[in-house]
Amino acid sequence: MAETSNAHTEAPSGGAKSFPPFESDTFASQLFWLGIAFVLLYVVMAKVALPRIAGIMAARRESVDRDLGAAAQLKADAEAALQAYEKTLAEARTRAQTLAGETRAKLNAEAEEARKELEAALHTKLAEAERTIADTKARAMSSVRGIASEAAGAIVGKLTGLAPAEHAVAEAVDAVLKR
Amino acid sequence: MAVDPIHQFEIHNVFPITQIGTAQIHLTNSAIFMAISVGLTMLLLLGTTGSRRLVPTRMQSVAELTYELMANTLRNVTGDEGMKFFPFVFSLFMFILFANLIGLIPYGFTVTSHLIITAALALLVFFTVIIYGFWKNGLAWLKLFVPSGIPTFMIPLIVVIELLSFFSRPISHSVRLFANMLAGHITLKLVAGFIAMLGGVGFVGWLGAIAPLALTVALTALEFLVAALQAFVFAILTCIYLNDAIHPSHDPHPAH
Numbered sequence: 275m276a277e278t279s280n281a282h283t284e285a286p287s288g289g290a291k292s293f294p295p296f297e298s299d300t301f302a303s304q305l306f307w308l309g310i311a312f313v314l315l316y317v318v319m320a321k322v323a324l325p326r327i328a329g330i331m332a333a334r335r336e337s338v339d340r341d342l343g344a345a346a347q348l349k350a351d352a353e354a355a356l357q358a359y360e361k362t363l364a365e366a367r368t369r370a371q372t373l374a375g376e377t378r379a380k381l382n383a384e385a386e387e388a389r390k391e392l393e394a395a396l397h398t399k400l401a402e403a404e405r406t407i408a409d410t411k412a413r414a415m416s417s418v419r420g421i422a423s424e425a426a427g428a429i430v431g432k433l434t435g436l437a438p439a440e441h442a443v444a445e446a447v448d449a450v451l452k453r
Numbered sequence: 454m455a456v457d458p459i460h461q462f463e464i465h466n467v468f469p470i471t472q473i474g475t476a477q478i479h480l481t482n483s484a485i486f487m488a489i490s491v492g493l494t495m496l497l498l499l500g501t502t503g504s505r506r507l508v509p510t511r512m513q514s515v516a517e518l519t520y521e522l523m524a525n526t527l528r529n530v531t532g533d534e535g536m537k538f539f540p541f542v543f544s545l546f547m548f549i550l551f552a553n554l555i556g557l558i559p560y561g562f563t564v565t566s567h568l569i570i571t572a573a574l575a576l577l578v579f580f581t582v583i584i585y586g587f588w589k590n591g592l593a594w595l596k597l598f599v600p601s602g603i604p605t606f607m608i609p610l611i612v613v614i615e616l617l618s619f620f621s622r623p624i625s626h627s628v629r630l631f632a633n634m635l636a637g638h639i640t641l642k643l644v645a646g647f648i649a650m651l652g653g654v655g656f657v658g659w660l661g662a663i664a665p666l667a668l669t670v671a672l673t674a675l676e677f678l679v680a681a682l683q684a685f686v687f688a689i690l691t692c693i694y695l696n697d698a699i700h701p702s703h704d705p706h707p708a709h
Binding site for chain 2: 293295297300312320322328329330333
């Protein structure tokens with residue numbers, strides 16, 4: 275700092291100095307160089323620098339717009355795919371339900387049929403069995419009657435010593451049985 | 454051990470170049486700093502945009518920032534029709550900005566601390582406005598000085614006032630920048646000079662020099678602000694004056 279101020283203090287200006295910005299003999303040089311510098315700057319800015327920056331920014335805007343467009347397109351595609359997937363899923367579910375319903379109905383019908391057949395067969399068997407029972411019972415009953423008649427005849431024979439007429443005993447037994 | 458705060462504004466002739474009429478043209482320190490301003494502007498705008506990156510580097514961002522700042526300012530003031538003056542306004546802004554900023558570097562020279570330079574730039578704007586105003590609007594451009602909706606008896610007075618304000622524009626335009634640069638640098642030099650003077654006193658002086666040192670730091674920061682602000686003020690006034698050439702009626706230009 276000291277050097278600076280020394281240097282400034284020892285400015286090579288002997289007599290009364292005028293104020294530098296008002297020293298008119300420097301004006302020509304300043305204006306000359308200002309003209310060259312400013313015209314050069316203007317030409318380079320107008321012809322090269324500013325169009326280049328404008329181009330860069332336009333390209334950037336374009337690129338951003340394009341990317342945003344592509345992103346929107348991809349989003350729409352994704353949404354469409356999602357919708358298609360959901361539609362397919364819903365269809366599949368409906369079909370599965372239909373199929374399940376049909377299968378259930380078919381199985382029910384088959385089961386019902388089988389049950390009916392079985393029931394019919396059972397009925398038949400039952401009827402046959404009942405008939406057999408009835409036959410057997412009738413036969414048994416007629417056997418009982420025979421045995422009872424014989425037993426009654428024998429008892430009468432033993433008690434009385436007489437041999438009763440067979441059909442009279444049978445009538446008596448029948449009368450008892452009917453009671 | 455006085456400090457001469459004016460010394461920094463002296464123009465030194467490095468070597469003579471040519472002679473135009475009676476005027477000697479020298480390569481001067483001023484010319485060298487003009488060249489540095491132009492060079493730095495070109496370096497910023499061309500050097501950083503060469504690769505034309507879509508995702509800009511930091512310096513390319515700075516270049517684009519200055520572009521957008523001036524483009525938006527000009528468009529807001531003059532509308533889209535004013536954009537043909539964009540290279541002009543942008544060149545003015547960058548030239549003054551770099552001239553102001555590099556002038557703050559110690560041992561530097563501030564091109565814009567000379568009235569002849571700021572006056573030349575202000576007159577360039579002034580004549581651009583007049584020539585473009587007549588070229589685009591013909592004599593209708595003179596309506597600029599006759600605002601509509603004024604009572605008839607007031608018109609002469611208003612026209613005089615409008616003319617006065619119009620012709621004082623280059624004065625205020627140039628003196629504002631010149632005076633800001635001049636006063637800022639003189640203040641800086643004086644305050645910084647106290648440091649050297651107190652430093653020469655001895656140990657107590659060193660302690661006493663802390664205050665002017667702090668003030669110098671603060672003033673330097675302020676001067677950087679002023680340097681950028683005055684460049685912007687010069688540019689925005691240029692935009693406003695150009696708007697008068699493009700839209701001479703006082704109605705606000707249609708919003709873009």
